[in-house]
Every structure is written in structure tokens, then in C-alpha cells.
Amino acid sequence: MFLERIVEMKRQEIRQLEGSLQEKERERVHQLPAVCSLANALKEKMGHPGLIAEVKPASPSKGDIRPEVDVTATAQGYAEGGAKAISVLTERTFFKGNLQNLQKVKASVQVPVLRKDFILEPVQLTESRLAGADAVLLIAALFSEEKLCSLVQEAHQLGLEVLLEVHEEDEIHRAVAANPDILGINNRNLHTFVTDLEVTERLRPLIPKRFPVIGESGVHSRKDFERLAQAGVDGVLVGEYLMRQASPYRAVRSLTAEVGL
Numbered sequence: 642m643f644l645e646r647i648v649e650m651k652r653q654e655i656r657q658l659e660g661s662l663q664e665k666e667r668e669r670v671h672q673l674p675a676v677c678s679l680a681n682a683l684k685e686k687m688g689h690p691g692l693i694a695e696v697k698p699a700s701p702s703k704g705d706i707r708p709e710v711d712v713t714a715t716a717q718g719y720a721e722g723g724a725k726a727i728s729v730l731t732e733r734t735f736f737k738g739n740l741q742n743l744q745k746v747k748a749s750v751q752v753p754v755l756r757k758d759f760i761l762e763p764v765q766l767t768e769s770r771l772a773g774a775d776a777v778l779l780i781a782a783l784f785s786e787e788k789l790c791s792l793v794q795e796a797h798q799l800g801l802e803v804l805l806e807v808h809e810e811d812e813i814h815r816a817v818a819a820n821p822d823i824l825g826i827n828n829r830n831l832h833t834f835v836t837d838l839e840v841t842e843r844l845r846p847l848i849p850k851r852f853p854v855i856g857e858s859g860v861h862s863r864k865d866f867e868r869l870a871q872a873g874v875d876g877v878l879v880g881e882y883l884m885r886q887a888s889p890y891r892a893v894r895s896l897t898a899e900v901g902l
């Protein structure tokens with residue numbers, strides 16, 4: 642239900658975006674400097690997976706988390722605490738995000754910035770690159786193999802990296818065929834919203850070693866972080882837990898400092 646609703650809403654936004662994105666802006670995208678690589682950031686060895694810290698004001702499963710978040714201070718705290726990248730939810734209705742948040746984050750940190758939204762068409766990739774995203778999320782469940790391949794190629798032509806997210810075993814084949822820069826295993830069931838870290842443990846061994854892999858969602862403690870580390874991921878993406886802590890800097894440290902594996 643949620644996915645159908647969000648896709649329908651996004652289709653309306655896309656129609657407006659197609660009409661409003663000027664030719665001049667579409668051309669400007671090819672003159673932008675190279676992105677800051679998320680895949681490379683994850684390859685830096687630290688003895689534990691890199692933390693991707695998320696700016697997530699609200700969610701469909703939890704409602705308001707921190708709707709009035711100071712986006713700049715939060716991103717800076719995350720980065721100073723050692724986050725390897727910042728994920729920014731830009732979807733407006735359910736997550737209370739926006740593209741201005743992404744622009745603010747990009748202007749305030751040196752680490753890669755990931756746009757998390759429901760991207761369905763190339764025009765949203767152009768919009769992402771113009772807004773300063775280094776990487777974008779694509780959700781395998783939403784696409785055929787052919788469409789996935791063409792979106793990943795389009796993103797690469799624009800200079801963007803792609804985090805391609807899977808939830809089920811049967812999505813892995815087409816996700817791998819699309820050849821993204823990073824594969825994500827999302828522990829949240831998109832229909833029930835229930836999270837289970839066992840999803841990463843089960844799917845991680847099925848993904849070829851050449852891909853950097855991120856475990857996403859459902860991490861609320863250092864124990865959870867360590868559990869995903871043990872499952873063999875290169876990165877862990879955390880939203881709600883970090884957003885509920887008073888200090889973004891200390892929140893990041895609390896998950897990662899001295900995690901030895």
C-alpha cells in the first residue's frame with residue numbers, strides 16, 4: 642500500500658519536474674565537478690564498517706522523529722564524530738525532508754552525501770546532481786532489470802554513484818546485473834515496516850565480493866552495529882537512533898568508537 646501510494650505521488654512530482662527543469666540547468670549538470678565517492682569512502686579501512694549517518698526528520702513507520710532538526714549542525718556533528726557519509730532523506734510527505742536539506746548538508750561537510758528518496762525517472766537523477774548529491778538511492782523492488790540497468794547507466798553518465806537497495810533474495814540477481822557502485826541490504830520490510838537484522842545476515846553471503854555492501858535500518862545500539870559488522874558489511878546506515886540522541890557527534894561515537902573486529 643505504502644509503496645503504491647508513494648510511487649503515485651512521485652509520478653505527479655515527476656510530471657511537474659519534467660516541465661520546470663530548464664534546458665540550461667540540464668546542461669549545467671555536465672559541467673559540475675566530480676562527486677565525492679561513497680564507494681571509495683567505504684573502502685577506507687578502520688577495523689569496522691563505515692557509518693552512514695542519516696538526516697531523517699520523520700518516517701512512515703514512526704511519524705515525527707525530529708521535524709525541526711538543525712540540518713547543518715547535525716551533519717557537522719555526524720562528520721566530526723567519524724561518519725563516513727551523510728544520507729539525507731529528501732521525500733517531503735512521509736519523511737518531512739526536502740532538497741534544501743541536502744544542499745545544506747553538502748555545503749557543510751566534506752564527506753559524500755547520499756540522496757534518499759523514491760527515484761523513478763532520469764529527471765530526478767538530474768535534479769539530484771544539481772542539488773549536490775554524490776550518490777542516489779535506487780530501490781530494486783520498484784523496477785524491472787531493464788529499467789534498473791538504464792537508471793544506473795543514466796546516473797553514471799551524470800557522474801552520480803548509485804546505492805542499489807535490496808530487501809529480498811530474488812532481487813539480488815537483477816541488482817547485480819545493473820552493476821551499481823554499492824549494494825544495500827535493507828532490514829526493513831517495505832510492506833510491514835518491521836526491521837530484522839537477520840535480513841542482512843541472510844543476504845550478505847549471496848552478494849558477489851566485488852560490491853561494497855551496506856546494511857541499512859534497524860540499528861539502535863552498538864550491539865546491533867557489531868552484529869551487522871559480523872555479517873560482513875562494509876558500511877552501516879543508521880537514521881532514527883542517531884536522530885533521537887541529543888548530540889550527533891556523541892551518537893556516532895557511541896556506535897563506532899573502538900568497535901574492534
Ligand SMILES: O=C(O)c1ccccc1NCC(=O)[C@H](O)[C@H](O)COP(=O)(O)O
Binds near residue numbers: 860
Ligand atoms: O523508515 C521508514 O519507516 C521507512 C518506511 C518505508 C520505506 C523506507 C523507510 N525508511 C528509509 C530507510 O531506508 C531508512 O531511513 C534508513 O535505512 C535508516 O533506517 P533506521 O536506522 O531504521 O531509521
